[in-house]
Amino acid sequence: MIYPVILAGGAGARLWPVSRRSFPKQFASLMDGPSLFQRTVERVIAPGFAAPTVIAAEDYRFLAQKQVDDIQAPLGQLIVEPVARNTAAAILVAALTHKDTPDAVLLVLPSDHHVEDERLFLRTVNKAAAVARKGLIAALGVQPAKASTEYGYLKVEGGNDDALVISRYFEKPESCHAEAMVAEGNWLWNTGIYLFRVDTILRAFESHAPDLIGPAEAALALSGEDLGFRRLDRKAFGRCADLPFGKAVMENLDECTALHLACGWADLADWHAVKEVCETDGADNLVAGNASAFECTGSILKSADPDTKIVGMGLKDIVAVATDDGILVADLSHSSDVGEMVETLRAEGAVQADGFRRCYRPWGYYETLSLGERFQVKRIMVDPGAKLSLQSHVHRAEHWVVVSGAARVTVNEDVRLLGENESTYIPLGAVHRLENPGKLPLHLIEVQSGCYLGEDDIVRYEDDYQRDEVA
Numbered sequence: 405m406i407y408p409v410i411l412a413g414g415a416g417a418r419l420w421p422v423s424r425r426s427f428p429k430q431f432a433s434l435m436d437g438p439s440l441f442q443r444t445v446e447r448v449i450a451p452g453f454a455a456p457t458v459i460a461a462e463d464y465r466f467l468a469q470k471q472v473d474d475i476q477a478p479l480g481q482l483i484v485e486p487v488a489r490n491t492a493a494a495i496l497v498a499a500l501t502h503k504d505t506p507d508a509v510l511l512v513l514p515s516d517h518h519v520e521d522e523r524l525f526l527r528t529v530n531k532a533a534a535v536a537r538k539g540l541i542a543a544l545g546v547q548p549a550k551a552s553t554e555y556g557y558l559k560v561e562g563g564n565d566d567a568l569v570i571s572r573y574f575e576k577p578e579s580c581h582a583e584a585m586v587a588e589g590n591w592l593w594n595t596g597i598y599l600f601r602v603d604t605i606l607r608a609f610e611s612h613a614p615d616l617i618g619p620a621e622a623a624l625a626l627s628g629e630d631l632g633f634r635r636l637d638r639k640a641f642g643r644c645a646d647l648p649f650g651k652a653v654m655e656n657l658d659e660c661t662a663l664h665l666a667c668g669w670a671d672l673a674d675w676h677a678v679k680e681v682c683e684t685d686g687a688d689n690l691v692a693g694n695a696s697a698f699e700c701t702g703s704i705l706k707s708a709d710p711d712t713k714i715v716g717m718g719l720k721d722i723v724a725v726a727t728d729d730g731i732l733v734a735d736l737s738h739s740s741d742v743g744e745m746v747e748t749l750r751a752e753g754a755v756q757a758d759g760f761r762r763c764y765r766p767w768g769y770y771e772t773l774s775l776g777e778r779f780q781v782k783r784i785m786v787d788p789g790a791k792l793s794l795q796s797h798v799h800r801a802e803h804w805v806v807v808s809g810a811a812r813v814t815v816n817e818d819v820r821l822l823g824e825n826e827s828t829y830i831p832l833g834a835v836h837r838l839e840n841p842g843k844l845p846l847h848l849i850e851v852q853s854g855c856y857l858g859e860d861d862i863v864r865y866e867d868d869y870q871r872d873e874v875a
Contacts, residue, residue: 520668545592
């Protein structure tokens with residue numbers, strides 16, 4: 405049995421504006437169909453594989469659970485990282501959760517990769533598992549397409565198709581070193597996909613990153629069950645060093661093994677990479693969503709908003725991507741620099757750097773339609789059977805108008821059922837709650853008025869989702 409561990413904590417800033425910190429690329433719709441995260445989960449639902457463990461950042465726990473539920477996939481457990489501590493700590497925690505089965509083989513894989521040939525991927529993973537069962541660390545590598553500084557590199561010293569001997573691992577080299585490695589011809593890109601026995605990887609941590617073990621063990625020992633999630637202890641996990649697995653372990657190994665992954669693998673790190681794996685037109689343009697191209701070549705034209713039309717004319721090697729609140733226009737050769745641009749937006753205080761108009765919550769989502777001095781208008785959707793926290797506000801009053809579905813509304817001691825086109829008023833300071841008792845999504849319009857309309861103006865009395873952050 406192979407035990408998959410899916411790492412789902414990245415932010416994906418280089419795929420802005422579709423990917424942002426509040427809704428990163430692994431959960432976004434970069435291509436038609438399921439998200440990258442959902443494709444990763446489905447990839448390991450196969451004979452001989454246990455239900456996957458997902459390790460997600462605290463902000464993404466409900467999003468990850470919902471996307472698993474949407475594809476009706478089995479889930480072993482969902483471990484919540486209270487703070488970001490990179491891949492070394494996450495992989496160690498996964499191994500420690502399987503400590504009682506030391507010969508179990510773990511498959512660690514990121515949640516944001518593209519795989520063209522799923523069957524060949526599984527065949528390679530099963531071959532790597534056979535190597536891992538012998539007590540070796542097996543990495544999956546691919547032939548470099550160029551001299552990139554975005555990947556770790558594996559130096560091949562010999563071996564065969566069943567197992568390549570790796571004498572050295574180099575974590576994300578400088579450009580000059582990457583060019584030399586590719587020219588040398590015996591280096592592979594590291595995909596970040598690993599297989600190893602539990603006892604093998606725990607010994608590797610003991611030898612090369614022993615300072616991580618104590619905090620990780622404490623984080624697990626003090627963890628708690630929270631609505632089906634396993635939440636690591638914040639204080640203990642926060643003591644783990646912020647290290648990538650490649651730097652903490654792989655670079656320090658005297659030797660490991662690798663298998664060549666030739667299944668159409670790609671790390672969709674930027675828009676150029678997305679274009680490489682998507683179908684293009686006769687002029688090598690990727691045209692997606694509400695977009696049109698006229699006399700363009702080698703370009704990306706994508707609108708993620710059905711109400712925003714993108715039209716390109718005479719463009720060459722340009723990326724133009726739009727959402728309802730942000731548009732990126734750049735030379736395709738600068739795709740890898742988009743993350744730096746997002747940092748600049750963040751420093752300028754642009755809300756679009758990290759957030760969308762639509763904000764997802766465990767009960768559904770809300771979307772800001774209009775915002776002005778002393779007022780805000782929102783569209784709110786509540787999933788069937790879900791309810792917001794019992795709450796009050798210090799600085800604002802609210803009006804609710806039901807557009808579709810049914811709403812159970814609590815205002816102080818009064819509980820009412822509202823249908824379509826019915827409304828209610830929530831006075832400033834009133835203790836209130838919104839619920840959807842029906843079997844269809846509840847849609848309503850909320851009009852806020854007051855001197856302060858921030859999401860942190862909330863006093864919460866009860867919350868089914870046991871959140872500390874704002875609703």
